[in-house]
Amino acid sequence: MATIKDVAKLAGVAVSTASIALNGDSKVTPSTRQKVLEAALRLNYQKNGFAMDLKRSQTRTIALILSDLSGPYYSELIRSVQEVTLSKGYDLIACSSVGGRDSTAVKFLREKRVDGAIVLAHNISDEDILDAARERFPIVVLDRVLQGEFIIQVLVDGMQGGYSAADYLIRKGHRSIAFISGPPNSYDNRQRYEGFRKALEEHGIAEMPKWNLSGGFQQEGGYQATKMLVMQGDLPSAVFYANDEMALGGLKAFAEAGIRVPEDVSVIGYDDIQLAEYTRPGLTTIRQPKYEAGALSAHILFQCVEKHTVDNKDYKLAVELVERGSCRAVN
Amino acid sequence: MATIKDVAKLAGVAVSTASIALNGDSKVTPSTRQKVLEAALRLNYQKNGFAMDLKRSQTRTIALILSDLSGPYYSELIRSVQEVTLSKGYDLIACSSVGGRDSTAVKFLREKRVDGAIVLAHNISDEDILDAARERFPIVVLDRVLQGEFIIQVLVDGMQGGYSAADYLIRKGHRSIAFISGPPNSYDNRQRYEGFRKALEEHGIAEMPKWNLSGGFQQEGGYQATKMLVMQGDLPSAVFYANDEMALGGLKAFAEAGIRVPEDVSVIGYDDIQLAEYTRPGLTTIRQPKYEAGALSAHILFQCVEKHTVDNKDYKLAVELVERGSCRAVN
DNA sequence: AACGATAATCGAAACGTTTCGAGAAATCGT
DNA sequence: ACGATTTCTCGAAACGTTTCGATTATCGTT
Incomplete structure (x- = not known):
């Protein structure tokens, strides 16, 4: 690898001059710059990025x-x-x-x-x-x-999101709402749940532990959780999935069980991932900015x-x- | 920012020793290492990545x-x-x-x-x-x-892929097939088109210029191209999109126009992106490895x-x- | 107790740039 | 034509590491 030294030597100038010429500074005579540039080209010189970063320290x-x-x-x-x-x-x-x-x-x-x-x-x-x-x-x-x-x-604002989702469902007349959550150590998940809980509380709706399942933010998890829900026999009228990927799994589980969305059960997701637009029915969800x-x-x-x-x-x-x-x- | 010099000084050792200790080499007495590590911690020392890269030149x-x-x-x-x-x-x-x-x-x-x-x-x-x-x-x-x-x-093998897609459609009885292409300077796009063309030729099917539109490999482009196709009035029985993203756009355009897939028109994509599995209907496509x-x-x-x-x-x-x-x- | 061998530490030289102050050359005004 | 400016070029000193050869300390052996 040719270094700037080689270039300078070939061009017959000092290293510092070569550096200036190479960096397009105007403090150098056109003819010198010319020589340097030519030498650089001849040697197929490429500057060493690390040396530069080191010196410039940014x-x-x-x-x-x-x-x-x-x-x-x-x-x-x-x-x-x-x-x-x-x-x-x-x-x-x-x-x-x-x-x-x-x-x-x-x-x-x-x-x-x-x-x-x-x-x-x-x-x-x-x-x-x-x-x-x-x-x-x-x-x-x-x-x-x-x-x-x-x-x-x-x-x-995940809390606002969780609240909006639940509030929306409640205003649509839903009274029995399941919550499929993400991993418990996720800050986002906790916020969303908090909002959900608050909306229910404000409307005087009791939470049902059996309708609170975890799907770990994964599609497969949402699928499994939904199957559990279905197996329990007593289906809520709406399900709030803490993210869209889980809702996708849920949609699949409902389809397999012959349960129609939204006729038999309403589904809302969270995130508005690209896919949400393409499912049938389209997934109602909370759009993250x-x-x-x-x-x-x-x-x-x-x-x-x-x-x-x-x-x-x-x-x-x-x-x-x-x-x-x-x-x-x-x- | 503390450098290794500062660490060495505080630990009362030479720079080289500090370096060795910091890099976990066993050529240093446990007690010295201890001193160095302690000093580093005290100064909140973090090595400068560039200096290291420069020296190691990898x-x-x-x-x-x-x-x-x-x-x-x-x-x-x-x-x-x-x-x-x-x-x-x-x-x-x-x-x-x-x-x-x-x-x-x-x-x-x-x-x-x-x-x-x-x-x-x-x-x-x-x-x-x-x-x-x-x-x-x-x-x-x-x-x-x-x-x-x-x-x-x-x-x-994009040519094989293009060929397979077209051949599949033809074997399903399609005779009028549109091709929505990606950017012309893309090697992949050209290959896929080449395969498509070859399959048509082998089956004695003529290509129709009006059914060859460009969508630039973007979803939006596929959407626009498909709308054009629809507006032309004379719909082909199948459309081959040179990638899945464009096919997604196409699906949307067809849905908006009230044209059913696959009843009214068949759609095949290319790439097998994750989304392809979740559209309704699922997108038939060419899986890239x-x-x-x-x-x-x-x-x-x-x-x-x-x-x-x-x-x-x-x-x-x-x-x-x-x-x-x-x-x-x-x- | 002295000697060699081994282990631990040190100092200095790199790595390839950029930058700074100083010297040399060119330019200018009078 | 001469000093005062300006413009260009140069050499050397950084930047913060690693590494190598040299030096010193440590240890076991005889």
Whole structure:
């Protein structure tokens, strides 16, 4: 690999001059620049990124850390973060936290290979985030409540979402509503449940333990939980799935049992993943502002990276109910 | 930021000793290690990744370069690459080539910030790839035919796929088949079309230019193209979408127009993305061996990174038709 | 007790850039 | 034509690690 030294030597100039010429500074005579550029071309010179980062001690790159790069949920988030990043002239890399503390993600956090990070990965501990964040390394967290000097939280109001979903069903006349929950250690899941519970309470509806099942946020889990529900014999008139993936599994289970949606049972999901639009009937669900969350996170992060300060460290976004065909009114 | 020098000073040892202790080498007395570790903790020391990379001149990281990080298609590919990467003790970062020559992806390629790359991004030019690849920087390309000393190609037989799809429709009795294509500069798209054309030709069926529309591999494009098709009035009995995302758009357009699938028109897609299973009717499509392609690519890449050599630089994988409900037999 | 062998530590030299202050050359005004 | 500016180029010092050869301390053997 040719280094800048080789280029300088071939061009007959000093290394520093070569560097300046290569970086397009105007502090160099056109003819010298010409020579340098030619030499670089001849040697097929490519600058060594690490040496540069080391010297400049910044990378103009941010990382988006996700627990699972391949999840369908993240698409919109990634897109919006990417758009903002690009428009700001920064680079974006996505990395996964699969592998926990040994993952690429945590390593990037620890070793500061980027200028900042956006984290949506429940399998990274609060502690790891807390001691990675510092003066020139702000972190935006999207999936947890976490206070720290260089930590900014962007939350989506899961409680409002859970409340809206339940309230919607209740206003449609439903009185017996099942809740299929996600993993108990998930902050999001807890929030959604809290909202659900609150709506029921406000309307004086009692919760039924037998209608509270767990599906672990997985499609298969939703499927199993729904089968249990069906087997219990006493079907509620509506089911609230704490995320769309589980609702998908539920839809499948109902179809297999010959139970019609929404005629026999109403179904509401949460997230508004792309698929929700394509099921038959279309899945009524709570839309998360994924695009907005991504764009907002990126903007704040850049503000923090560049100005080393941020006016507000705590953002909360609202959700919105998307009505499709999976719920009907009962009397 | 504390550096290793600070740690060494606080621990009262030489920098080199600190380095050794920090890296867990056994060439150091437990008590010294203890001192160093303690000092590091006190100073909240984190090693500077760039300095390390620079010195070691390798990163144990590979990049997966995709034209669009947010596409649903890539999920399985990412997953398999990730699994292999993790099992080999390497790190994986994904980056997008949105932005063309100025994208993060091309920058990573040029500046060798990783030890190797897997590329599936039609908007990166052959040239950029050719002059990035070199002795210690192998590249696996997944979406093009490209010869080069340090380039390995893994191809999926798109021609066979296109042929199978068309042949399947023809055998079901279809004689009027539309083709909704992707971007013309995409190698995959061309291959699929080629296979389609060949099947038609072999069965003596004429192609109709008015049934050949472009949807740019995007869902929205498929939707628009299908609306055009509908507006033309003369509907074919089957439509072959060059990828599933466009087929999804098509399904939506047909639904909106009150045209039933598969009763009124048969639809076949390409890729077998996860969503394909959940549409109603299920989307009949061509399954790409995404998982296999990813795992294979990663394996070969590591072989090349570590041994600096590879036995075969040219791999081709077969596709398979997945029958769901979106095509019916006509007589 | 002295000697060699082994183990632990050290100092200095890299890695490939960028940047800064200083010197040399060119340009300008008078 | 001469000094004062400006413009260009240069050498050297960083950036924070790792690594290698050298030095010192430690230990077991005779």
